[in-house]
Amino acid sequence: MSLMDAARAVRDNAxxxxxxxxxxxxxRTQxxxxxxxCNVENVAYPEGTCAEAGALAAMVAAGQGQITEVxxxxxxxxxxxxCGGCRxxxxxxxxxxxxxTMGTTDGKTLEMTLEQLLPGAFDASHME
Incomplete structure (x- = not known):
């Protein structure tokens, strides 16, 4: 199953x-x-969780910490x-x-790197 197929399948559970x-x-991890x-909304906006945050939480819960593809x-x-927070x-x-890789349910895709999505990112080096 491709990474986009995995995202498509879990979307149904949002x-x-x-x-x-x-x-x-x-x-995908290293x-x-x-x-x-998948996104999980809550009646008390903005207390929901984004799909990307859920995937990362599952990864961390499994003891992993380095992604190679999204x-x-x-x-x-x-x-x-x-969204900005998920970037x-x-x-x-x-x-x-x-x-x-960002996709639509009808098959359109757009690829960007994390650097393109979040230039000048705040990172651990700023905490030194």
Whole structure:
């Protein structure tokens, strides 16, 4: 199963009764494992969880910490990029050259690196 197929499959599990905007995400780790997440809304906006954050949480819970590839999919006219917060979360676990493939349910895709999505990212070197 491709990474986008994994994101597409988990998207069906999203809990989005308020926006009706289901998102699925999948990350591949340095070890080659795939972790998935979907958005989970809450009636008390903005207390929901993004799909990308869910995939990263599953990865960390499994004891891994380095991503090599990301896929995100939503039912949208054009590929939807991760929100600003998720861009930072992805950058925490991925190098600048990690490719993020954004897709639509009708097959359109757009690829960008984490550096392109979040230029000048805040990172651990700023904490020294």
């Amino acid at each position: 809990h989005a009764p308020y926006s009706n905007f289901k998102v699925g995400a999948a990350v 070890a080659g494992d795939v972790f998935v997440g 896929a995100v999919i939503a039912d949208s006219p054009s590929p939807v990029p991760p 930072q979360k992805l950058r925490e676990f991925g190098a600048a050259d990690v490719v993020v």
